Amino acid sequence: MEICQTERLILRDLEEADWKPVHSYASNPEVVRYVDWGPNAVGETRNFIQRAIATQKERPRRNYHFAIVLNAQNRLIGACGIYVSNPGNREGWIGFVLNRHFWGQGYATEAAKALLVFGFKKLNLHRIFATCDPANIASARVLEKIDMQREGRLREHKWVKGKWRESLLYAILDHEWKEPKNINKNFKMIATSPPA
Ligand SMILES: CC(C)(COP(=O)(O)OP(=O)(O)OC[C@H]1O[C@@H](n2cnc3c(N)ncnc32)[C@H](O)[C@@H]1OP(=O)(O)O)[C@@H](O)C(=O)NCCC(=O)NCCS
Numbered sequence: 589m590e591i592c593q594t595e596r597l598i599l600r601d602l603e604e605a606d607w608k609p610v611h612s613y614a615s616n617p618e619v620v621r622y623v624d625w626g627p628n629a630v631g632e633t634r635n636f637i638q639r640a641i642a643t644q645k646e647r648p649r650r651n652y653h654f655a656i657v658l659n660a661q662n663r664l665i666g667a668c669g670i671y672v673s674n675p676g677n678r679e680g681w682i683g684f685v686l687n688r689h690f691w692g693q694g695y696a697t698e699a700a701k702a703l704l705v706f707g708f709k710k711l712n713l714h715r716i717f718a719t720c721d722p723a724n725i726a727s728a729r730v731l732e733k734i735d736m737q738r739e740g741r742l743r744e745h746k747w748v749k750g751k752w753r754e755s756l757l758y759a760i761l762d763h764e765w766k767e768p769k770n771i772n773k774n775f776k777m778i779a780t781s782p783p784a
Contacts, residue, residue: 589644590652591778592702597695599654599668599702602640606655607633609664613687622721623685624748650675652706656686656699665690668699670707670716678714680707684730696730701768704734708762710777717759731758735765 592599602610611633613619620626628636640653650672655664666686673681682703684696707713718736720727732738736758744752 590654590706591776592654592706593659593776593778594698594702596659597698597702598657598659599699599706600657601644602637602653602655602667604637604641606664607637609687610637610655610667613666613685616688619685619688622724622727624746648675654699654703656684656695658690658695665695666699668696668703670703670711672711672713678712679717680711680713680715681717681719682707683718684727691726696726697733700730700734704760704765705768706777708765709767714762715759717757719755719757722754722756728756728758734760736760737764 589601590599591601607630611628611630614626614628614633614636615630617627620628625636626632643649643651643653651669652671653667653669656666656668657664666684668682668684670680670682673679682700684699684703686696704716707716716736717739718731719742720731722728722741728738737760739757739759742755742757744754746753746755
């Protein structure tokens with residue numbers, strides 16, 4: 589089990605019992621407006637959780653789907669992940685999604701910063717990227733706040749929900765990333781399983 593703890597959040601591996609709070613955001617059309625999946629039926633959410641759990645057994649492990657849990661209330665408020673898409677080039681990407689009730693409080697930025705720590709310190713990545721729909725202002729803003737640089741616009745590169753979609757491409761390199769100064773005080777990575 590991988591666990592990252594930040595000031596307000598716990599990022600931990602998803603578990604079977606998480607399906608209800610996951611489904612409550614994954615079935616909301618407003619939440620999934622700019623992503624490639626959803627709104628989910630119950631079976632789709634349960635399949636997602638099963639696939640996420642299966643990745644925990646990969647060796648080497650390349651896919652980390654984390655629940656985002658509010659530490660104070662032990663409440664699952666969203667999910668995020670980091671995925672090593674090109675191990676040879678030490679490249680990976682991140683993504684995040686939150687229940688609508690928890691938008692606008694800096695939680696996605698806090699989770700995304702933790703993913704960068706995890707990606708650069710634990711997974712030893714050289715480059716971490718993310719994409720978002722150009723209309724997804726909140727997501728683009730999160731990527732800017734974690735110091736990713738906008739590298740370009742992928743024009744009509746995917747057919748999603750009946751339309752050709754564009755994406756903004758953002759990335760940060762290991763030598764550009766400033767390790768948070770409070771990493772020892774407010775951030776902990778706790779691996780309870782052997783490293784991948
Ligand atoms: C994207 C998402 C995760 C952001 O979560 P969040 O916790 O609200 O993000 P944060 O609070 O950390 O930061 C959001 C930033 O966007 C800004 N923002 C949000 N909507 C905005 C708008 N319409 N116009 C301008 N800025 C906006 C906020 O003001 C904040 O920036 P600031 O701190 O400079 O004020 C959340 O909106 C979500 O779950 N969306 C649906 C799923 C999704 O699209 N995921 C991303 C896929 S690429």
